[in-house]
Amino acid sequence: MKMVDLLIRGTLVPMVSENILVDHMLVIDKGLIIDYGPFTEMAMRYQATTFLDMQERLILPGFINGHTHVGMSLLRGVGDAAKNLQEWLHDYIFPLEKKILNEDFVYWSTMLACYEMIQSGITVFADMYFFENAAKRAILHAGVRALLGETIFLQKDISYAEDFCTSFFGDTQDLVAPALAPHSLYSCDAQTLIKTHRISQQLKVPLIIHVAEQKDEVIQLRRKTGMTPAVYMRSLDILSSNVIIAHGIHFTDADLEIIGASGASIIYNPSSSMKLASGIARVKTMQEYGIAVGLGTDGTASNNSLDNFSEMKTGALLQDLCLEEYCKPLTPYEIVKLATVDGARAIKMEKKIGTLEVGKRADIISIDIHHMHQLPAYDIFSTLVYSSKATDVQSVIIDGKIVMHNRKMITLFDQVNKLKERTTYYHDKIKDIK
Ligand SMILES: [Zn+2]
Structure with missing residues (x-):
């Protein structure tokens, strides 16, 4: 019998195909998936310090949130009246950020975000915001995996962001990794974009950027340069396989062809794009x-x-x-892929996470699919996409460590009172400013 750290019994949904494996066991040691197979077979070969018997539950790779701004979570709901992105940014978000943003705000915003994400089965996210060092401290406390991109608007922001990335060199933890995040094509000048991209390649870190989020932005770019967004990015030589594009709603087919050839990825953000009336990405x-x-x-x-x-x-x-000629429907399985295996490719972490396979880091969630609102469950992918809720997530394991079990928060358990207190403090402060 081999002794390992963790054994998880349940119905495995490995996300390498539509196949699911009933009554199987995952074998985890030192944060890695080292084996899996039928329960009876694995039970004869392995013993563990911790055994989670979740026979009745689905076991999936943790969900991947490909685009966030966790440091602004305490601004939840402040710009709801805005009619579009520019109004939301200029009338609500930028003025508030100018008055309220500091390390403490970002730290507690991030803590709040991690709490919410763990509870919906998100085990990793790709972020773009300010004071990412403060965010990193909160994330390591929560035990969540993250890619953190320090935001750049102007050339003078680059050295701070570069220092943030190099501060990770020699870091013993690999749960949190750095990225560079020039805000967008419309808010960064060409030199800033070129320089940031060059540094991202030198440091071998991803570059996160908002592109083609709104129609007007594309019209302005064409007026200024005569180019569509991907053609403009190619002309600056800032399209490569380390680039992660948020949104990409208003790309032409020629744009998409250029992006496909470059190896850059795109993150689909449906709710935010609906709320800010940005449009529909052609996934x-x-x-x-x-x-x-x-x-x-x-x-x-x-x-x-x-x-x-x-x-x-x-x-x-x-x-x-959206109309058939504009969008093409995705199957429930394809939607779950966006949140797991495809999402891992999109945030450049496919070697580490995204599936339940031997050699992947143990980012794993269990989901109950026996509640009345989910029954009957003829197709588990349909049940997951159309009739399940965040509260159906039972347990969350990240890098082999249990961060939530049977809905009980483990890593953030001691933070609840302080988190409530800081949330109230900032709520009152922002209310006064508004
Ligand atoms: Zn964004």
Whole structure:
């Protein structure tokens, strides 16, 4: 008998195909999936310090939130009256951020975001915001995996963001990794974009950027440069396989072809794009051009939740809603792929996470599918996308460590009172400013 850290029994949904494996066992040691197979077979070969018997539950790879701004979670709901992205940014978000943003705000915003994401089965997210060092401290306390992109608007922001990335060199933890995040094509000048991209390649870190989120942005770019967004990015030589594009709603087919050839990925953020009236991303067409597409919530302030289940359902319904010649419907299995295996490719972590396979890090969630609102469950992917809720997630394991079990928070258990106190403090402060 081999002694290992953790054994998990349940119905495995490995996300390498539509196959599911009833009454199997996952074998986890030192944060890695080292084996899996039928329960009876594995039980004869392994013993563990911790055994989680979740026979009645689905066991999936943890969900991936491909685009967030966790540091602004305490701004949940402040710009609900905005009619579009520019109004939301300029009339609500930028003025508030100017008055309220500091390390403490980002730390507690991130803590709040991690709490909510763990509860909906999200085990990793790709973020873009400010004071990412403060975010990192909260994330390591929560035990969540993350890619953190320090935001850049102007050339003078680059050295701070570069220092943030190099501060990870020699880091013993690998749960949190750095990225560079120039805000967008419309808010960064060409030199800033070129320089940031060059540094991202030198440091071998991803580059996260908002592109083609709104129609007007594309019209302005064409007026200024005569180019569509992907053509403009190619002309600056800032399209490569380490680039993660948030949104990509208003790309032409020629744009998508260029992006597909470059290896850059796109994150689909359905709720936020609906709320800010940005438009509908053509997910299936993107995939047909060979682009890795992930699913994201965007920030709390434009969603207003960090809930992977509502995002999967909204994402599926929105593709169904738009005309056949514009969008093509995705199957429930394809939607779950966006939140797992495809999402891992999209945030450049496919070697580490995204499936239940030997050699992958143990980011694992268990989901109950026996509640009345889920029955009868003829197709588990349909049940997951259309009739399950965040509260159906029972346990969350990240890098082999249990962060939530039977809905009881483990890593953030001691933070609840302080989190409530800081949330009230900032709520009152923002109310006064408004
Ligand atoms: Zn965003």
